[in-house]
Amino acid sequence: MTKGESVKLIVGIIKPFKLDDVKEALKDLGVQGVTVSAVQGFGRQRGHTEVYRGSEYTIDFVPKVRIEVMVDDADVTRVVDRILETARTGKIGDGKVWVLAVEEMWRIRTGESGPDAL
Amino acid sequence: MTKGESVKLIVGIIKPFKLDDVKEALKDLGVQGVTVSAVQGFGRQRGHTEVYRGSEYTIDFVPKVRIEVMVDDADVTRVVDRILETARTGKIGDGKVWVLAVEEMWRIRTGESGPDAL
Amino acid sequence: MTKGESVKLIVGIIKPFKLDDVKEALKDLGVQGVTVSAVQGFGRQRGHTEVYRGSEYTIDFVPKVRIEVMVDDADVTRVVDRILETARTGKIGDGKVWVLAVEEMWRIRTGESGPDAL
Amino acid sequence: MKINAGDTAWVLVAAALVLFMTPGLSLFYGGMVRAKNLLAMLMQNFVCMGIVTVLWVVVGYSLVFGRAGDGGLLGDFAFVGMKGLANTSIGTIPALAFVSFQLTFAVITPALITGAIADRMRFGAWVWFVVTWSLLVYSPVAHWVFAGGWLAARGALDFAGGTVVHVNAGAAALPLVLMLGRRKGWPHEPMPPHSLPLTLLGTGILWFGWFGFNAGSALAANGIAAQAFLNTFVAAAAGMLGWLAVERIKGGHATTLGAASGAVAGLVAITPCAGYVGGLAPVAIGAIAGGVCFLAIALKFKYGYDDALDVVAVHLVGGILGSILLGLFADASVNPRGADGVLYGGGWGLFGEQVLAVVVVFVFSFVVSGAIALVLDRVMRDGIRVSDDDEAIGLDLTMHSETAYAHERT
Amino acid sequence: MKINAGDTAWVLVAAALVLFMTPGLSLFYGGMVRAKNLLAMLMQNFVCMGIVTVLWVVVGYSLVFGRAGDGGLLGDFAFVGMKGLANTSIGTIPALAFVSFQLTFAVITPALITGAIADRMRFGAWVWFVVTWSLLVYSPVAHWVFAGGWLAARGALDFAGGTVVHVNAGAAALPLVLMLGRRKGWPHEPMPPHSLPLTLLGTGILWFGWFGFNAGSALAANGIAAQAFLNTFVAAAAGMLGWLAVERIKGGHATTLGAASGAVAGLVAITPCAGYVGGLAPVAIGAIAGGVCFLAIALKFKYGYDDALDVVAVHLVGGILGSILLGLFADASVNPRGADGVLYGGGWGLFGEQVLAVVVVFVFSFVVSGAIALVLDRVMRDGIRVSDDDEAIGLDLTMHSETAYAHERT
Amino acid sequence: MKINAGDTAWVLVAAALVLFMTPGLSLFYGGMVRAKNLLAMLMQNFVCMGIVTVLWVVVGYSLVFGRAGDGGLLGDFAFVGMKGLANTSIGTIPALAFVSFQLTFAVITPALITGAIADRMRFGAWVWFVVTWSLLVYSPVAHWVFAGGWLAARGALDFAGGTVVHVNAGAAALPLVLMLGRRKGWPHEPMPPHSLPLTLLGTGILWFGWFGFNAGSALAANGIAAQAFLNTFVAAAAGMLGWLAVERIKGGHATTLGAASGAVAGLVAITPCAGYVGGLAPVAIGAIAGGVCFLAIALKFKYGYDDALDVVAVHLVGGILGSILLGLFADASVNPRGADGVLYGGGWGLFGEQVLAVVVVFVFSFVVSGAIALVLDRVMRDGIRVSDDDEAIGLDLTMHSETAYAHERT
Ligand SMILES: Nc1ncnc2c1ncn2[C@@H]1O[C@H](COP(=O)(O)OP(=O)(O)O)[C@@H](O)[C@H]1O
Numbered sequence A, B, C: 001m002t003k004g005e006s007v008k009l010i011v012g013i014i015k016p017f018k019l020d021d022v023k024e025a026l027k028d029l030g031v032q033g034v035t036v037s038a039v040q041g042f043g044r045q046r047g048h049t050e051v052y053r054g055s056e057y058t059i060d061f062v063p064k065v066r067i068e069v070m071v072d073d074a075d076v077t078r079v080v081d082r083i084l085e086t087a088r089t090g091k092i093g094d095g096k097v098w099v100l101a102v103e104e105m106w107r108i109r110t111g112e113s114g115p116d117a118l
Numbered sequence D, E, F: 001m002k003i004n005a006g007d008t009a010w011v012l013v014a015a016a017l018v019l020f021m022t023p024g025l026s027l028f029y030g031g032m033v034r035a036k037n038l039l040a041m042l043m044q045n046f047v048c049m050g051i052v053t054v055l056w057v058v059v060g061y062s063l064v065f066g067r068a069g070d071g072g073l074l075g076d077f078a079f080v081g082m083k084g085l086a087n088t089s090i091g092t093i094p095a096l097a098f099v100s101f102q103l104t105f106a107v108i109t110p111a112l113i114t115g116a117i118a119d120r121m122r123f124g125a126w127v128w129f130v131v132t133w134s135l136l137v138y139s140p141v142a143h144w145v146f147a148g149g150w151l152a153a154r155g156a157l158d159f160a161g162g163t164v165v166h167v168n169a170g171a172a173a174l175p176l177v178l179m180l181g182r183r184k185g186w187p188h189e190p191m192p193p194h195s196l197p198l199t200l201l202g203t204g205i206l207w208f209g210w211f212g213f214n215a216g217s218a219l220a221a222n223g224i225a226a227q228a229f230l231n232t233f234v235a236a237a238a239g240m241l242g243w244l245a246v247e248r249i250k251g252g253h254a255t256t257l258g259a260a261s262g263a264v265a266g267l268v269a270i271t272p273c274a275g276y277v278g279g280l281a282p283v284a285i286g287a288i289a290g291g292v293c294f295l296a297i298a299l300k301f302k303y304g305y306d307d308a309l310d311v312v313a314v315h316l317v318g319g320i321l322g323s324i325l326l327g328l329f330a331d332a333s334v335n336p337r338g339a340d341g342v343l344y345g346g347g348w349g350l351f352g353e354q355v356l357a358v359v360v361v362f363v364f365s366f367v368v369s370g371a372i373a374l375v376l377d378r379v380m381r382d383g384i385r386v387s388d389d390d391e392a393i394g395l396d397l398t399m400h401s402e403t404a405y406a407h408e409r410t
């Protein structure tokens, strides 16, 4: 990966079964790390219906995975494109990606900061 | 919802049993999506005590729900106000809401970016 | 804690068993609250291998804890330093800390905003 | 009569099997509640194993089986503290084997009620309810039917507790449900089962234990026991298929919870009949119970009472069905101590007695249980229902200071 | 013969124990699948308890045990609807106790197959498969071996179902697996067990129930039952140790799932032998089964069939092993109704019959089961396999509209 | 003596019930540990079912029951490999039924220890500990008490294992706990149970199985068995109530874990007494045990030993209590093979023997168990305790390469 001035945080909400593909794609790109969590999404994609002793009820939320990737400023486009590509199924509910500016960052182990901390 | 220039990320930490109300309120406002996760909060609100074979121990963390809502710049106030309103019980531990600037965002399914991606 | 103009969001990814130490350290510093969630990390630290009826498979992700702390601008350095200090084991996988600018924040219970909402 | 080791072995095993049903029941119910109320549900059941057992050896057994065969209303104090029972026999088994076997019924009957009152009754109130109910409701009803009391003397049949256990528990659940009121959020807010595997495990244990419940009620390891065993087996199966069929037709899906519930409905309905019917009767009884109990769930929505886990639809309705269907299907050629029902040329006599027994037990249990609940609600400082806050937080934490699941981070 | 209460008590208990094995099996398997397919697994097992039971009293029992001892191919309709069985006896026990005991075997045999087809068979297709298979495969095979049909008449021994249950189920699993095809992602994507505690609980229930399975097959509470009981106990233990030893040597770790699997492998292998071997033979049989079944798992990777939870490696291979090892270890001094195997001076006669029985049951079950699956796949609108989308979402939601776990937020 | 089918049926069932207790125990304990150590706990228990069983038929049974009734110190090698036992009887049951029943005690006794050493003992070290302990500690102690060895000959009573099982296991736990040292973080860091439903399920299984444990020890289906059955039932109940009462008074809450623990404490204490006391004695014994065992938990905090799941407080203290209370409550009119305790006019003779038996078993087990642990710690390359890193990661992953729960995302 390139070495720029500052660090950006890319956040993606994706379909859970795409996680492995996205992770492998990011590895291939040389991204050093990813942080992942299980979330529930609500959006255009409908939830599902369950039945409980004759009563139907709707579960509005759909399980999604949230990924956070810190990257060097210079790599943002490449990384975002790759996520957009690998996480896409073309069906409703594929999710979102967004980028936030990071003011400063550190690696806990060494105390390094800025892009060196990646 | 209105269509502005840029996108903001509203994050809220709320009481879990308020989630449904907040979700419905946001739906009513025309918000297109929400991402939710289960978190543990620590703050002014005290945790609770559990008993295990005669020993008491304190659980400091209180279950909370974290919501993320991406909205058009122009809608931030309306959405935040609505969250503040519906999530409020008036008792300690109601939580926080904050707004972050989003540099760019995309819809994975279509590749659209900016407010169109909402 | 001091009272400045604006609020920053400090995010940390740490080793789960360090959570208690970090929480206590932040309490000592006078930080009013923390929000915590369970996440999975992927990075330099290797995952582990499991065995299932004679087949080995690798679990890439390592359990981590994500903490979010909102602090007054003026306190960022002190808080970050303290997190870096208490979360460090010196071994690979200690995690990251980063700081984001918060545009505005509110306390739900009272509607207060800005550093007063902390 | 001389003690028969085979009969004794069977009744002891049956007692163990029925005792095991109460933990099974607690899991069956526990899987259906929300995780925050799981321990409270388990506890309400386990505490029956504690309270009723001690009461039983002190006085309960005597209240039921004192003056057995008197055609009367209640036992006496002849056997208080197990006086004079050691080393004696009842039929071909030791008296204490009989005491243990009957005790398991006394334990599980109030435990059945917990499904109705889930998620909102104070633990202390439940404890006192069990104590009182055991003495004031279970003891007389069991005397009437199991100990040769007045209903048995009239000719009502109840092989293993259709009236004493199921109608009785179901009828007691109703006033409690009405007095406690609805769970916050019911019926508009969905309260789905938090762990169906627990419920299925509970179903397996219940089915397993029910063999002891029904076939053990023969009090001997003989042909009647074998008949009761097979009937139990078949009715559970037919109940499952009956429920699934109706569920599938009405809602489009055959659910796992439906399979479990249907099996239990079949088991409930066969309980009074187990040693008195034969051939394919258990197929009919089980299938009818499975279908009807499923449909009976609609009642609570119609009438607006929050019978949380459908004790009324399954135990009350199933118990009534079984008790009354026995008036049709009873076959004296299967068991000479039984009688012939309508379909076997016995006329409507038995049927009438069955209806009478059901009505009497229903009314008595409903009224006295309601009265007990009313008194407790007055007498106890905080009443019988938990506070709104406690209900929102969950009973596990607020009643027992515990959390069911703590799959930790580290 | 007069009914013996002790024998009756034992067979009734044994029947209850074996019935309990099916829920146990569902948990054993259920723990190994992914959480999204758990309920579907439980349901495939529980529904066997529903379907096979009703079929059995209607016609299945008669198809197996009609014309018992005829040395022939199939029973008749003599006992349809349990005709003429009430209040009669078989040996020293009530006929209906025998009916119930045998029923439990008929229930669990198809249930064993569910481990192979996990995660991808449509529920409706499974229901029809069970109905058909029960009648067309289980009934004849059980007649040949358990009801004095032609294999038994030739001298093949099978104390409790090595061929009828395990080879039979394992052989049926194979064509189903081949026709269903692999689960999406198999074998490159790991599909680890979602809850090993469930699997261990299931193992405990299976071990417990297997005492009824094997020792109950003596149909009396006598020395043979005691021998079968102890052999079962020991073979399970030796199977566990055998599996763990080989696993440890080959892979460096002794796993919990290995302990569970090894115990089951030992139990499978001792099944045909239980009442015919003595001394330390169960140690040998169990240990061999534990080690060999572990190694047999490699076959599915080698030949590329997705036998999801290793029904072939454990039940087919274990069943074959046990049936054939009986040809070596059988000891007529333990049980005069048995025979002497090669190691006890009986020559190769028994061994040959055992091999023949295994081959015949394997071929018959494989062919007919495959044919049934083929026909169902044609006849049923959506075939026997779920759609790709349904598989990805999981069978719990798509087949049953349910979710196994809902540990909620509040 | 001629084999009695009823007695045989009962002892076989009892053996199955007791075997089932070990998986039950593993769940009881497993629910209380943290999720990362669950499988290791289950495995430590299951492996006892493997190891002890094979050892038992090879040599263990002979070491215990060889030279039975000799008033001596240890058996011999007469029954090695089950030599000469097939088709013989002991009392009214087949010898092999007795072998199986006694085996289940030999299995569960070391398994009880696992609760004390939870979360930090290497699996390999545990395996070797079980092998050695079974031969060097269990065999002699069981001979002394169960096989007419010197303690029995002096007149000490132990109906079902108060000394042999509970004092023995509790006394063995203590030196292990001392040598292993505390779990990292104990006692300041809370280590709450990860799944109380598992613990409650385990409690249900234990209670169920304990009927076999105690009432099976009558070795016949007779009045003594019935008395032991009822006593077991009642003491469990009273233990629950006793524990809950003291817990409630001292801490303000009646917990689910308290109900479970109290029931187990009552069961432990009634074990030596089960067939020797009557009337309301089990209420007293159970309630005392419940209260005292709860209070005994404080000892580990006072003296700083990390008995993780309170094996000392429940099994050692409960076992001592039961054995000694028998000196007060024994009633020869209940069982002529018993004796009269202090309260029944028998004077202090029995009481003295009970105290002696407790002291002897405690000292012997403590010393020899400690010596075994010491030797293992020296001899084994990595000692008996896991490394700090392995402890932090959890034993499931580091000992067995497995994870208990994998409720996946998809
Ligand atoms: N405005 C939003 N704010 C936060 N998260 C959103 C928003 N809109 C969608 N999401 C997240 O993205 C997921 C997919 O969105 P959805 O509208 O269903 O489909 P698509 O992105 O294909 O239009 C949602 O489940 C939710 O987690």
Ligand SMILES: Nc1ncnc2c1ncn2[C@@H]1O[C@H](COP(=O)(O)OP(=O)(O)O)[C@@H](O)[C@H]1O
Residues within 6 Å of the ligand: B013, B040, B041, B042, B043, B044, B045, B046, B062, B064, B091, B092, B093, B094, B095, B096, C031, C032, C033, C034, C035, C036, C068, C069, C070, C071, C107, C108, C109, C118
């Ligand atoms: N400074 C903070 N940083 C991050 N999260 C916070 C902060 N303060 C509070 N929170 C979150 O908000 C929740 C509620 O805060 P608390 O102080 O208990 O009550 P209130 O917001 O009503 O004053 C906490 O549980 C925590 O999740």
Ligand SMILES: Nc1ncnc2c1ncn2[C@@H]1O[C@H](COP(=O)(O)OP(=O)(O)O)[C@@H](O)[C@H]1O
Residues within 6 Å of the ligand: A031, A032, A033, A034, A035, A036, A068, A069, A070, A071, A107, A108, A109, A118, C013, C040, C041, C042, C043, C044, C045, C046, C062, C064, C091, C092, C093, C094, C095, C096
């Ligand atoms: N680029 C990144 N973006 C997001 N999270 C990261 C990134 N790199 C590391 N992480 C998080 O930090 C954790 C520790 O990182 P790792 O590379 O293993 O060790 P270290 O921080 O000591 O170099 C990871 O498990 C992951 O959760």
